[in-house]
Each structure stands twice: as C-alpha cells, then as structure tokens.
Amino acid sequence: TVERNPIEGGLRAFTFLQDNTSRGVVAIRGTDMLDRDGVSAQTDMCANRMLYGHLVLPNCDQIPPERLDYVARGIEFVQRVVETYPGVDWLLTGHSFGARLAELVGAVHDKPVLAFAAGSVLPELGRRTGVDPTSISTWSKVALYNEWDPALSMARGNLIGAECYWYMEPAPEGCLTCYLGGRDADLQRFDCQVCFDNAHGPVQYEHLVESRQRPACRPAG
Secondary structure, eight states, X not given: OOEEOOTTOOOOEEEEEETTTTEEEEEEOOOOOSOTTSHHHHHHHHHHHHHHTOOOOGGGGGSOHHXXXXXXXXXXXXXXXXXXXXXXXXXXXXXXXXXXXXXXXXXXXXXXEEEESOOOOHHHIIIIIOOOGGGSOGGGEEEEEETTOHHHHHHTTSOOSEEEEEOOSSOOTTHHHHTGGGOOOOTTSHHHHHHHHHHSSHHHHHHHHHTTOOOEEEEOO
C-alpha cells in the first residue's frame, strides 16, 4: 500500500485496501501526542497553527514551508493513491487535525470523508482550496463528535456536509463546568482543558465506535 511517513516530520497518511471489494481507506494522522518534544510533534503543531492562521511559534521558522503545508501535501498524496490504484473507491478519515485535513483534501478530490472530532473547515475551504461549499453533498462529508468534545463547540457553524453526535452520560470530567450556563468551550479555561483531555482523545472515540451506539446526525450548519 501507499504511505507517507517522513522521519523528518510532516504530513503522515496511510492507505488500507480491501482487494475483494475494490474499496480503500486513506487515514490521515492527527497531531503526534506520543513525543511532544520530538520533530514529528513539533512539525505537526507548527502546521496546525499555520492552517488555523495562529501566530507561528519561533521554532517553526526552522521548518521548510513546503513541509508545513499539510493541505498541499495531502492533496498530492491522495492524487498519488488514486493513480496507483485506479478503480478503487476511497474513503478519507482522520482524528482531530487529521480529520480536518481529511475533510479539506476530500473536498478537493471529491471523495467521501468520515472524520472524527474535526476542527472548523469552512474558512480554510475557501482560503486554501477554492472549493464551493454549496457543491458538497450533505452525506459525502460526515464529522462525528462526542457531544461534550470542545472541538464541536469551537467548530460549530464552520463544518461541511453532515455532523453527528454521540450522547454520553455521565459527562466527562470538567465538561459540566466548561459549558455551565450555556457557555461555549474556551480552552483558556482550566475546566475546558480538563474536558478536552477527557472527551477529545482518539481512545475516547475508539470506545464510542466500539459501543455500537448510533450517533444522531443532521446537515452541518
């Protein structure tokens, strides 16, 4: 299979192919959380901040701009995958930063996307791809969320396709006070940071998938 796994840091993506059905999955990795001081995590964080339009950290200047352009590298990678395996139906997926990239790249290549805990997409869709959001069919891009995940609160109104929620009881630690009084999530507050740590991680989403609970879905908006 085709993969992109640079040792010097940068976009990481992998393919999984089911030969007997001519279907495949492109998985785009999110931010490396295993070695936060390593080159992989540092490059991910710089690329994430650049995509969001945040102030770039001083150490980011040491990384080549083309390495930090994860959207362009993702578009190139999926093009290579499509050319390598003609006739295969590809689904793109990812978690968090990887989910956001999957939605942007999937919009460019007109591929279906199943994204977990994606950040906002609409602002970057116009700025980075030129894809008209009205041209994207509702169920071609589906973003799934733990209902308590602060990523959902921060992305609401800036998603494409459809958005789905798993309902959870009891609320993860920190989440009740994070949203107390109908407030939006604010990661500058400690309670929302705790909520994020307990509701956003890939392990939490893996448990939701394994629960076989069907999430509630609606068109994004």
